[in-house]
Amino acid sequence: MDHIIKLKVNGVFHEVWVKSNETLLEVLRTKLGLTGTKRGCDVGDCGACTVIINGKAVPSCLVLAVDAVGKEIVTIEGLSEGDELHPLQKAFLEHGAIQCGYCTPGMIMAAKALLDENPDPTEDEVKMAISGNLCRCTGYIKIIEAIRAAAKSMAKGGKK
Amino acid sequence: MSDFQIIGKRIPRPDGRAMVTGRLKYINDIYLPGMLYGKILRSPHAHAKIVKIDTSEAERLPGVKAVITAEDTPKVKFQTSYYGVKDEYALAVDKVRYVGEPVAAVAAVDEDTAERALDLIKVEYQELPAVFDVMEAMQPGAPKIHEVKNNVAAHIFHEAGDVEKGFKQADLVREDRFKAPMVVNATIGTRCAVADFCPESGELTIYSDTQKPYNLKPSLASILGLSPDKVRVIRPYVPGAFGGRAGISDVQTIAGFLSIKSRRPVRVEHTRDEEFSVQRGRQAVILDFKTGVKKNGKLVALFCRHYTNAGAYVDFGIQNTLQNVNVLDLCLRVPNVKFEGYVVYTNTLPGCPFRGLLNNSFTWGLYSHMDMVAEELGMDFPDFLLKNARKKGDVTTTRVKLGSCGIAECIKAVVEASGWKTKKGKLPPNHGIGLAIAGHTAGFHSFIGELSTVLVSVDEYGKVTVLSGRGEYGNAPTTLICMVVAEELGLRMEDIFINDAVDTKTVPWEDGNYGSRGTVSQGRAAMAAARDVKKQLFRAIAKKLGVSVNSLEAKNSRIIVKGKKTELTFQEAVKIYADLGNKLPLIGRGHYSPPSEDWDIKSGVGNVAAAWGFGAQVVEVEVDPETGEVKVLEVFTADDCGRAINPLHLEGSSEGGVVMGLGSALFEGVRYDERGRVITRTFPTYGFPTVMQAPKKIEHRWIETIDPYGPYGAKGITEVVMLPTAAAITNAVYDAVKVRIKEAPLTAERIRNALKEKGSLKE
Numbered sequence: 001m002d003h004i005i006k007l008k009v010n011g012v013f014h015e016v017w018v019k020s021n022e023t024l025l026e027v028l029r030t031k032l033g034l035t036g037t038k039r040g041c042d043v044g045d046c047g048a049c050t051v052i053i054n055g056k057a058v059p060s061c062l063v064l065a066v067d068a069v070g071k072e073i074v075t076i077e078g079l080s081e082g083d084e085l086h087p088l089q090k091a092f093l094e095h096g097a098i099q100c101g102y103c104t105p106g107m108i109m110a111a112k113a114l115l116d117e118n119p120d121p122t123e124d125e126v127k128m129a130i131s132g133n134l135c136r137c138t139g140y141i142k143i144i145e146a147i148r149a150a151a152k153s154m155a156k157g158g159k160k
Numbered sequence: 161m162s163d164f165q166i167i168g169k170r171i172p173r174p175d176g177r178a179m180v181t182g183r184l185k186y187i188n189d190i191y192l193p194g195m196l197y198g199k200i201l202r203s204p205h206a207h208a209k210i211v212k213i214d215t216s217e218a219e220r221l222p223g224v225k226a227v228i229t230a231e232d233t234p235k236v237k238f239q240t241s242y243y244g245v246k247d248e249y250a251l252a253v254d255k256v257r258y259v260g261e262p263v264a265a266v267a268a269v270d271e272d273t274a275e276r277a278l279d280l281i282k283v284e285y286q287e288l289p290a291v292f293d294v295m296e297a298m299q300p301g302a303p304k305i306h307e308v309k310n311n312v313a314a315h316i317f318h319e320a321g322d323v324e325k326g327f328k329q330a331d332l333v334r335e336d337r338f339k340a341p342m343v344v345n346a347t348i349g350t351r352c353a354v355a356d357f358c359p360e361s362g363e364l365t366i367y368s369d370t371q372k373p374y375n376l377k378p379s380l381a382s383i384l385g386l387s388p389d390k391v392r393v394i395r396p397y398v399p400g401a402f403g404g405r406a407g408i409s410d411v412q413t414i415a416g417f418l419s420i421k422s423r424r425p426v427r428v429e430h431t432r433d434e435e436f437s438v439q440r441g442r443q444a445v446i447l448d449f450k451t452g453v454k455k456n457g458k459l460v461a462l463f464c465r466h467y468t469n470a471g472a473y474v475d476f477g478i479q480n481t482l483q484n485v486n487v488l489d490l491c492l493r494v495p496n497v498k499f500e501g502y503v504v505y506t507n508t509l510p511g512c513p514f515r516g517l518l519n520n521s522f523t524w525g526l527y528s529h530m531d532m533v534a535e536e537l538g539m540d541f542p543d544f545l546l547k548n549a550r551k552k553g554d555v556t557t558t559r560v561k562l563g564s565c566g567i568a569e570c571i572k573a574v575v576e577a578s579g580w581k582t583k584k585g586k587l588p589p590n591h592g593i594g595l596a597i598a599g600h601t602a603g604f605h606s607f608i609g610e611l612s613t614v615l616v617s618v619d620e621y622g623k624v625t626v627l628s629g630r631g632e633y634g635n636a637p638t639t640l641i642c643m644v645v646a647e648e649l650g651l652r653m654e655d656i657f658i659n660d661a662v663d664t665k666t667v668p669w670e671d672g673n674y675g676s677r678g679t680v681s682q683g684r685a686a687m688a689a690a691r692d693v694k695k696q697l698f699r700a701i702a703k704k705l706g707v708s709v710n711s712l713e714a715k716n717s718r719i720i721v722k723g724k725k726t727e728l729t730f731q732e733a734v735k736i737y738a739d740l741g742n743k744l745p746l747i748g749r750g751h752y753s754p755p756s757e758d759w760d761i762k763s764g765v766g767n768v769a770a771a772w773g774f775g776a777q778v779v780e781v782e783v784d785p786e787t788g789e790v791k792v793l794e795v796f797t798a799d800d801c802g803r804a805i806n807p808l809h810l811e812g813s814s815e816g817g818v819v820m821g822l823g824s825a826l827f828e829g830v831r832y833d834e835r836g837r838v839i840t841r842t843f844p845t846y847g848f849p850t851v852m853q854a855p856k857k858i859e860h861r862w863i864e865t866i867d868p869y870g871p872y873g874a875k876g877i878t879e880v881v882m883l884p885t886a887a888a889i890t891n892a893v894y895d896a897v898k899v900r901i902k903e904a905p906l907t908a909e910r911i912r913n914a915l916k917e918k919g920s921l922k923e
Contacts, residue, residue, distance in 0.1 A: 036182015076182035100634030101179030139815030
């Protein structure tokens with residue numbers, strides 16, 4: 001069955017035509033052109049498609065687009081304000097926490113949901129938060145460093 | 161030498177901003193107007209004759225725009241490795257030889273329709289007996305997969321000195337057999353291609369993830385029945401490659417055929433399930449090592465019998481095996497060596513390159529074996545390795561020439577950093593420490609054409625643009641190229657722009673990205689191109705100022721006259737150049753071909769790289785004596801990188817390498833059911849390491865041996881950094897619980913079984 005639905009993504013409403021079985025991931029990528037959210041497995045194993053829905057990090061491949069109606073959806077494209085990068089984005093860059101960059105948007109979104117809820121996480125809490133996000137290039141060490149550094153800089157700057 | 165402005169600094173990647181904002185377009189993000197979606201019908205059988213294919217019903221399904229089988233193609237057999245065999249078709253002809261082999265394909269308006277159409281294709285098979293085990297495949301009477309005797313696709317033999325005599329002279333001779341499964345690249349983005357055939361020009365543009373755009377062009381043209389000048393390869397950013405994207409893949413060939421037939425752009429992207437079920441990786445191997453050694457620890461003989469399970473087609477089976485002949489005595493001096501390699505067809509997945517080729521499994525086996533030799537001799541492993549370690553200037557039995565070699569320094573560095581002497585034998589129960597070393601090409605040679613080409617152009621605003629066929633798949637080679645150009649021209653990183661996508665129509669020849677060759681090959685080409693710019697610029701300025709060219713220097717975004725106060729901005733210098741009647745843009749050209757010697761395909765003898773990298777690692781583990789589970793606590797690495805050009809990225813490469821090595825040591829491996837179907841079809845079942853398995857600490861040492869060929873003495877390290885990890889972990893597990901596991905991966909189950917057998921399992 002087909003539906004015309006309204007999705008609120010990064011603060012903006014989009015009217016889209018979707019099929020009942022279409023995932024939020026597919027709609028973001030192919031109908032809204034938001035390809036920053038990556039597709040890695042379609043079964044919630046890799047975390048590359050992580051977005052924030054009502055404050056929680058969720059793999060968008062496991063959410064039907066029709067079920068996302070009326071919710072606040074934030075994708076990687078909605079993170080920076082103008083040219084100013086979010087502290088997490090800055091930290092990933094400066095700490096060399098990116099290599100091919102394909103897992104990066106999902107990692108950053110998972111980390112953002114964590115820091116929004118817990119501004120001063122321990123190393124174990126950081127690991128738990130990204131334990132569903134797979135990376136083949138970095139070995140995770142610099143990603144943990146970057147998330148902790150971002151937490152510190154956000155605490156100092158008071159920036160959300 | 162320490163007055164570098166850029167080289168040696170921790171420089172974040174300039175393309176990283178587009179990555180963290182999600183703006184960067186990868187191959188998987190390419191969607192063209194009017195594009196169709198292609199899907200592949202694959203063989204459900206490991207070995208079968210194709211009796212009949214009926215596509216008529218699929219063709220009638222609304223929304224289907226093209227259906228193809230081998231009958232719609234020129235049926236050209238191809239090989240993916242230069243050292244390969246032409247034994248494979250893009251779509252199976254008459255026979256299928258592994259589960260998942262492409263048999264037919266469909267292009268439709270959306271993925272759902274394409275999938276429904278696949279269900280409507282009727283294929284009649286006649287099943288044939290299949291063989292999956294390498295040893296069984298070599299037996300007389302085994303199912304015949306190709307027209308070769310005993311399924312042996314290639315036999316590789318090398319001997320130097322006399323091993324039998326060596327074993328007689330030895331005080332101790334030890335033999336061990338190791339088994340390792342296929343391990344796959346498993347990048348987070350799957351294989352994807354978008355082909356766009358233009359009927360008017362007859363040209364096919366393919367957006368591809370290939371690591372070798374310029375090699376794909378003629379190969380793909382031949383498979384598709386086009387002339388090479390009618391294929392244009394565009395490679396956008398790639399979500400990691402690790403060798404897995406070096407060969408020709410079904411997404412490329414099938415997208416090409418479907419686009420030619422449908423006259424529309426066609427996208428073929430593997431699903432994750434499809435990727436895991438047909439993805440090629442480094443081949444499963446069985447390795448027999450036999451070593452002879454004197455009481456004082458001096459090696460006298462080393463023999464390796466190497467069985468490579470090539471799978472259904474050779475692909476990189478021969479090349480990956482040849483590599484191991486080269487590394488047999490690369491790190492250690494052994495007067496008598498012998499290598500006997502068999503590359504064997506079975507009805508399993510074909511292999512491909514994967515970070516280190518088969519040197520991964522080889523190094524794991526060899527340095528687990530050597531640890532046992534040292535133990536039997538009663539020697540501390542580092543002392544044993546140091547006693548036999550190679551030195552700069554050595555020439556190995558396969559004619560590898562070591563212009564630089566820091567293997568001994570690497571061993572000493574990790575022993576010191578890890579506190580080996582205070583830990584070995586003194587750790588708490590179930591804790592252990594292990595060491596291993598490795599050597600690998602640090603700049604693989606190439607075989608055709610100009611090897612690396614870089615163009616640097618300067619426009620009227622003094623803006624510097626670099627054109628290179630390198631492109632990106634994660635390890636920041638374009639950052640390195642920009643660093644070299646900035647260093648040579650005395651500019652800042654932000655003054656240098658480099659092409660992001662590689663397009664064979666506009667970017668000059670580059671042999672490709674593999675074999676840790678970027679640093680040496682493209683680094684030297686970039687250096688030559690920047691120096692060419694500098695030479696032309698300095699000549700003009702020298703003329704204008706009436707000074708000698710040698711008195712000029714490019715530094716801090718200025719051209720300065722040494723010993724004088726005169727200085728020009730880079731832009732002023734470019735203006736002088738133009739005012740003297742020289743045409744802009746000012747173009748510098750750089751080429752680099754490493755001095756090397758091709759392999760003899762029968763013996764593997766040859767020096768295939770200008771430079772060779774070395775590394776050592778010490779790993780500390782804790783083993784759960786009840787479950788057999790291994791926790792990697794700390795890793796200490798030391799790598800001979802020639803010169804550390806960008807420590808930030810070297811560390812990243814090393815950390816990623818260690819965790820990848822940890823994955824293949826403890827968890828990863830392709831497993832099949834009894835009918836040859838891959839059962840490890842998700843990240844968790846395959847054993848992909850998550851953040852929870854990463855070590856708490858990885859500490860690095862960079863050994864700078866200043867290689868004579870590398871730019872500023874640097875060597876490529878992306879492969880060697882991961883090679884010692886698996887053996888170091890295996891040796892540490894032994895140190896912790898005194899069981900030797902010789903079959904990878906060292907799963908908790910295998911360790912538990914070994915503990916049970918030894919009678920030391922705590923239940």
